[in-house]
Amino acid sequence: MTQSIGFTDIDFERTGKQVGFLNLPSSVHDDAWGVVRVPLAVIRNGTGPTVILQGGNHGDEYEGPIVLGELIRDLAPEHINGRLIIVPAINTPAVEAARRVSPLDGLNFNRTFPGDPLGSITQQLSAYVNDVLFPLADAFVDLHSGGSSLSIIPSAIVEPAEDAELAGRIRAAVRAFGAPMTVVISNFGDPRTSTASAVRAGLVTVGTEMAGTGTVSPEAVRICRDGVRNVLVHLGVLEDEVAPASGAAGDMLYAIAGPRSYVMATQAGVFEPYQDLGAAVSAGQPAGRIHFLTDPQRTPEELVHGADGIVYGRRHPGRVKPGNCCVVVASKCEDRS
Numbered sequence: 427m428t429q430s431i432g433f434t435d436i437d438f439e440r441t442g443k444q445v446g447f448l449n450l451p452s453s454v455h456d457d458a459w460g461v462v463r464v465p466l467a468v469i470r471n472g473t474g475p476t477v478i479l480q481g482g483n484h485g486d487e488y489e490g491p492i493v494l495g496e497l498i499r500d501l502a503p504e505h506i507n508g509r510l511i512i513v514p515a516i517n518t519p520a521v522e523a524a525r526r527v528s529p530l531d532g533l534n535f536n537r538t539f540p541g542d543p544l545g546s547i548t549q550q551l552s553a554y555v556n557d558v559l560f561p562l563a564d565a566f567v568d569l570h571s572g573g574s575s576l577s578i579i580p581s582a583i584v585e586p587a588e589d590a591e592l593a594g595r596i597r598a599a600v601r602a603f604g605a606p607m608t609v610v611i612s613n614f615g616d617p618r619t620s621t622a623s624a625v626r627a628g629l630v631t632v633g634t635e636m637a638g639t640g641t642v643s644p645e646a647v648r649i650c651r652d653g654v655r656n657v658l659v660h661l662g663v664l665e666d667e668v669a670p671a672s673g674a675a676g677d678m679l680y681a682i683a684g685p686r687s688y689v690m691a692t693q694a695g696v697f698e699p700y701q702d703l704g705a706a707v708s709a710g711q712p713a714g715r716i717h718f719l720t721d722p723q724r725t726p727e728e729l730v731h732g733a734d735g736i737v738y739g740r741r742h743p744g745r746v747k748p749g750n751c752c753v754v755v756a757s758k759c760e761d762r763s
């Protein structure tokens with residue numbers, strides 16, 4: 427297998443706390459022998475499991491990077507049993523640009539796994555996570571927030587796993603997060619996400635979607651802060667569970683049931699939603715309508731829900747074009763774990 431050309435001063439085997447960078451060589455017009463620097467911290471003590479904590483997968487999702495920065499500043503080796511590999515802003519170019527995709531190559535990091543160690547910068551990043559970090563780890567936490575285009579109910583995410591035993595351990599770890607909702611999301615079955623890749627590598631994998639809209643939600647920061655800590659307690663790396671800020675999540679498990687759960691725009695215009703987040707809806711019920719602001723005589727185009735459930739996510743910008751996701755419905759599903 428081709429090796430990553432990324433390099434770091436951090437020794438993943440050393441006990442103690444190290445904060446530094448992963449460096450990916452980047453030879454561009456104004457910097458012939460430069461690097462893209464990705465912040466990286468390793469905290470190791472004792473014999474517990476290795477957990478990768480990743481934020482900044484998308485550069486416009488902030489609760490994860492904020493909480494992971496706090497952990498890097500606050501945790502000392504004596505606080506933990508195991509090894510934390512903390513990458514608070516994995517797609518650093520996208521984080522600095524406040525964009526979902528990298529400004530360097532236009533790629534969505536979360537659609538590039540398993541990556542290419544000799545590809546573009548984003549492909550090199552995913553290859554580093556997949557080929558170098560995943561083999562070191564027992565568990566992987568990937569902190570998302572919905573991004574600029576979505577307003578979403580803060581939730582912990584289950585990535586489906588074929589292996590029943592691993593699936594059970596994943597659900598237990600995701601439940602430990604203690605988010606207001608727990609949702610199974612397969613991203614249309616896309617295998618190129620970091621969580622899908624982590625599950626293929628056999629890691630106990632926990633995802634999140636916090637409040638979104640490209641800003642910082644104080645409530646979501648609290649949920650994320652407590653959730654990460656509780657997952658680490660569940661995995662045996664930290665002691666002293668904290669009560670989730672969000673209150674009890676309950677036993678209900680939700681899932682994005684597939685393409686019918688997404689209400690997509692059919693016309694270019696401005697989408698008027700009919701329901702708020704958390705509203706109960708049923709298949710066939712109108713979800714909203716698209717207005718044609720410069721053609722006032724034209725009847726707005728009504729969109730309908732394709733699934734029963736609750737409104738889990740909603741497009742944030744009003745302006746839509748055909749194919750844009752306007753509403754996402756999460757449906758109740760049976761927890762077989």
Ligand SMILES: [Zn+2]
Nearest residue numbers: 484570571572
């Ligand atoms: Zn994301």
